[in-house]
Amino acid sequence: MRSGPLGDDPRDDRALLAAHVDGDPDAFGELVRRHRDRLWAVALRTLGDREDAADALQDACLSAYRAAGGFRGDSAVTTWLHRIVVNACLDRARRRQVRPAVPLETAQREPVAATESADTLTTRLVIRDALTRLPADQRAALVLVDLEGLPVAEVAAILGVAEGTVKSRCARGRARLAVLLGHLRDDDGNRPDASRVPPASRRAEGGT
Amino acid sequence: MSADHRPDPALLAEYAEGLLAGTPEGDEVAARLAADPAWSAAYAELTGALAAVRAGLAALGPVGPVPAEVADRLDAALATAGGPGKFAVRPRRGRRRVVAPVLAAAAASVAVLLGFSVVAALRTDPSAPTVASVPGTVLPDHLGETLITSTGLDYGTVAAQDALRSPAPPVGLSAAGTDSSPPPAPPPASPVPLALARLTSPAALEACLEAVRALVGATSPAPRSADFARFGGVPALVIVLTAEPAGRPQVLAVGPDCGAGGVDLISRTGGTP
Structure with a gap:
C-alpha cells in the first residue's frame, strides 16, 4: 500500500499528518487525495450502496481530520485511515440493518463492461449483491482480504481483532457466499453461522 | 459442532481453511469426515463451492477511482472543517x-x-x-x-x-x-x-x-x-x-x-x- 509521496508533494504520509496537526491547511487534503481511491473502494464494497459509501467516506475523513492529533504512529497512516473508514461503514451498516441493501454500485467506471460478455457481467452483479447480504463484519473482512488484497495481519490491525478472527470471518463469509450464490445448498435451510456459532469461532471472536 | 451431528457448513469452512488445525474441534471434524459419508460429501461439495466463490470474487475486479462528485464533496468538507479537533461545518449533499x-x-x-x-x-x-x-x-x-x-x-x-x-x-x-x-x-x-x-x-x-x-x-x-x-x-x-x-x-x-x-x-x- 502506498505510504510515500504522490504527485508534487514530496512528503510521506506521516509527514503530511504531522504537518496537518501543525496547522498546514493543505496537508490533510493531500493525504486524502493520495488514498481516497482505495478508501472509496473499501467503502463501496463494504456498503454496496454508492450514496452510503460516499457519506461513510466523508464521515470517516472528517473524523480522521479531527482526530489526527491522536495518531500515535503505532501503525501505518493508511492502516489508521482504513480503520476509520471501515468503522464508519460498519456503523452505517448497523444503523440501516432494517433497510435491505440494493446493489447500486454498478460502477460508474464500467464502460469497459460493454465489451464483456453478458454472463460475466451478470456474475459480477450477482456477486456484488451477495456481498451486500453478508453480515457486516464478514463483509468487511472479505472486502479487505479477498477484494482489496490486504495481508491478514494488516486487516487484523484495521479491524482491531486477532488474525484468527479475520480468517474465521473470511472463511464463514465465503461459505455464506457459496450458499447465497447457489454454489452450495443447505438442505436444512440454515445459512452458515446464521444461528450456530461453533466453539472455534467463539474463541476467535473473543480471543483478540 | 452441531448437536444433531449433521454437517455444519460454517465449521467445515473453517476446517477447510485450516483454522481448526490442532484444536479439539479440528480433530472432531476430521473424525466425522473419516466416518460419516454425509460429512465427507458435504466437505467435498463445500471445497468445490469455495473455489467457485474465490474465482467469483477475483472476477469482480477493481472498483475504479472515486467518482468526481464524491471527491468534490470530500474536498469541500475538508476545506470547511476548520483545524484538527475543531467542530466542522459539514456540507452534505441531500439524498x-x-x-x-x-x-x-x-x-x-x-x-x-x-x-x-x-x-x-x-x-x-x-x-x-x-x-x-x-x-x-x-x-x-x-x-x-x-x-x-x-x-x-x-x-x-x-x-x-x-x-x-x-x-x-x-x-x-x-x-x-x-x-x-x-x-x-x-x-x-x-x-x-x-x-x-x-x-x-x-x-x-x-x-x-x-x-x-x-x-x-x-x-x-x-x-x-x-x-x-x-x-x-x-x-x-x-x-x-x-x-x-x-x-x-x-x-x-x-x-x-x-x-x-x-x-x-x-x-x-x-x-x-
Whole structure:
C-alpha cells in the first residue's frame, strides 16, 4: 500500500499528518487525495450502496481530520485511515440493518463492461449483491482480504481483532457466499453461522 | 459442532481453511469426515463451492477511482472543517441530489441482469411511439420496502432496439452524473409513460407487486425496486426482487395490466438456476 509521496508533494504520509496537526491547511487534503481511491473502494464494497459509501467516506475523513492529533504512529497512516473508514461503514451498516441493501454500485467506471460478455457481467452483479447480504463484519473482512488484497495481519490491525478472527470471518463469509450464490445448498435451510456459532469461532471472536 | 451431528457448513469452512488445525474441534471434524459419508460429501461439495466463490470474487475486479462528485464533496468538507479537533461545518449533499446517478446505476444493474451491454441499455429513446406521459405524476419514493423510480430508460434488448430503427445517441455514463459537473437539482425523474398510468395508483402498484411476488414464489420478499420505464420500446414496470432460498436476483418487466388478474409479464430473467 502506498505510504510515500504522490504527485508534487514530496512528503510521506506521516509527514503530511504531522504537518496537518501543525496547522498546514493543505496537508490533510493531500493525504486524502493520495488514498481516497482505495478508501472509496473499501467503502463501496463494504456498503454496496454508492450514496452510503460516499457519506461513510466523508464521515470517516472528517473524523480522521479531527482526530489526527491522536495518531500515535503505532501503525501505518493508511492502516489508521482504513480503520476509520471501515468503522464508519460498519456503523452505517448497523444503523440501516432494517433497510435491505440494493446493489447500486454498478460502477460508474464500467464502460469497459460493454465489451464483456453478458454472463460475466451478470456474475459480477450477482456477486456484488451477495456481498451486500453478508453480515457486516464478514463483509468487511472479505472486502479487505479477498477484494482489496490486504495481508491478514494488516486487516487484523484495521479491524482491531486477532488474525484468527479475520480468517474465521473470511472463511464463514465465503461459505455464506457459496450458499447465497447457489454454489452450495443447505438442505436444512440454515445459512452458515446464521444461528450456530461453533466453539472455534467463539474463541476467535473473543480471543483478540 | 452441531448437536444433531449433521454437517455444519460454517465449521467445515473453517476446517477447510485450516483454522481448526490442532484444536479439539479440528480433530472432531476430521473424525466425522473419516466416518460419516454425509460429512465427507458435504466437505467435498463445500471445497468445490469455495473455489467457485474465490474465482467469483477475483472476477469482480477493481472498483475504479472515486467518482468526481464524491471527491468534490470530500474536498469541500475538508476545506470547511476548520483545524484538527475543531467542530466542522459539514456540507452534505441531500439524498435527493444523488438520485439521478443512483437511478442510472440501478438501471445499469438491471440491464446487466437482463443480459445485454450497459451502454446499449442506457439508451433513451425519445422518438419511441410510447413517449406520451402521465402529466404531473408524483410517485412515492418507496412502497413498503420497494424503491420506486421512474428512469424512463429502455431496458430492451439490443435486437429490439435495432428493430425499432429509432437510433438515439447513448446517454453515456457522464450523463449519469459521474463527470465533474454538478448534477441538476431536483433530480430529473423521467415522466411515467402514459400506458403505465394505471400503475401510478398505489393500490394498483401494490397489487402488481404482490402479483409478481406470487409468481416468483410465495415466500419471496418484497421486490427491491420497481422502475417505470420501457422494455424493448414498450412501456414496462421493471421489477427487481430476490427469491428465497437461492437468493438470486430476478428481473421482471411487466405491462400496464400487472396486478389486474395477472402479472402481464413481458420478460423475466435471473432467479434460481
